[in-house]
Amino acid sequence: MSRFKSEFLAELSARGFIQDCSDYEGLDALLKSQIVPGYIGFDATATSLHVGGLMQIMMLRWLQKTGHKPVVLMGGGTTRVGDPTGRDEARPLLTPEKIEENKAGIRKVFVKYLTFGEGPTDALMIDNAEWLDRINYLDFLRDYGRHFSINRMLAMDSVKLRLEREQAFSFLEFNYMLLQSYDFVEINRRYGVRLQMGGSDQWGNIVTGVDLGRRMGTPDLYALISPLLTMSDGRKMGKSLGGAVWINADMLSPYEFWQFWRNIPDADVERFLKLYTELPLDEIARLGALGGSEINEAKKILADEATTLAHGREAAEAAKATAQATFEAGELGADLPAVTLNAEEAAAGVSLVQLFQRAGLASSGKEARRLFSEGGARVNDQPASDPTRLIGAADLAAGPLKLSAGKKRHAVVTL
């Protein structure tokens, strides 16, 4: 069914990871003939990655699974400059310490998906600050700058669009392309990397790197990009109830992570199963064909599998059990976000407004009150109307109290 001979490209293409490639035949042949180190660049702007970048992570995982070497490039150097793409001016520059902290957090994510080490197909994590920090401007211009054609860059979509829309486009931003191209060449020299992958928005930058490689006399380099992923309703991937869907457990609990997948629109189920799980394709086809409310079973499997990859089987099972208990049995699940009262508070009582806030069900007291007046607040599944009601030891004597904001967000209060 596949036009590809290499397992890697065959798998990725069947699963919908591939949007474009600079040279399908060449890359396919290379993958057949040797262990191919391939990399993807990631920003070090946050302490975790969210599911928006999960597709990239999965590509690296498949690369490793099919016998090649994944390389994770942290943009430590580029982050230090500050990504100018965002239009908001007041973007604070990250300190080196903060960048290191972010890198450490991101590394924790990758450790779940890739096997790091010294072996030939073990994953590697590198930082472009290693070489970017030492660039000498004149040397860079002389050695690399001469290979970039302004004419060509102006013709590229990423640039052309900006110019046509008369949006600001700074020199710094323009140079990101050069830096990223240089990265590719440098990584090839240092680590023998032949392939760079990324989202389709990176196409221009990656291909420019491929070109630079050719001019600089590296072996042939390859570019492979994935489609930009949106949910079928047009929402950007990675946002859900109240915020970004982080992969790190300390940023977002496995239970909430599981919920994210459980709540995916019907139309996305099959696509997501292919991209975010490693289930066999025929199994996925079967699940995707489920109609009506049966498709909920497929969503559970999606949630299980995706959560297992990110947090381990045990956490996934726990998340599932909690979901089952709260949604299907109407009981309390162990994994629900919890608020614990100390002795003092138990004696004096804490108002429901406070508790809703503390449980993360409302971001402000005002919002909590709103919830009450809209009828979205429930205590032990009974609609609650008095936000000032105090909860204390007496209310908790019979066991934990369940708070709900709407139908999906739940939390417990314990002593």
Place this chain on the structure above:
RNA sequence: GGAAGGGUGGCUGAGCGGUCAAAAGCAACGGACUGUAAAUCCGUCGGGUUAUCCCUACACAGGUUCGAAUCCUGUCCCUUCCA
């Protein structure tokens, strides 16, 4: 360096002396309908221990006014054109 136009809520973007916590759209949240889906409809959407009361907000700092997002001055930043 010169000229012009700008900086408004999470975003886009109206308002250009009072009726402005600020139109509209998007996003988000709650409700109805369902299947913990989508679409649709209704409602909410700065904060404060719900109060027709207070606080904070229309880049920043001052000023003019009974009253300023709206006028004036200065500062910072952005955009476009010219050099």
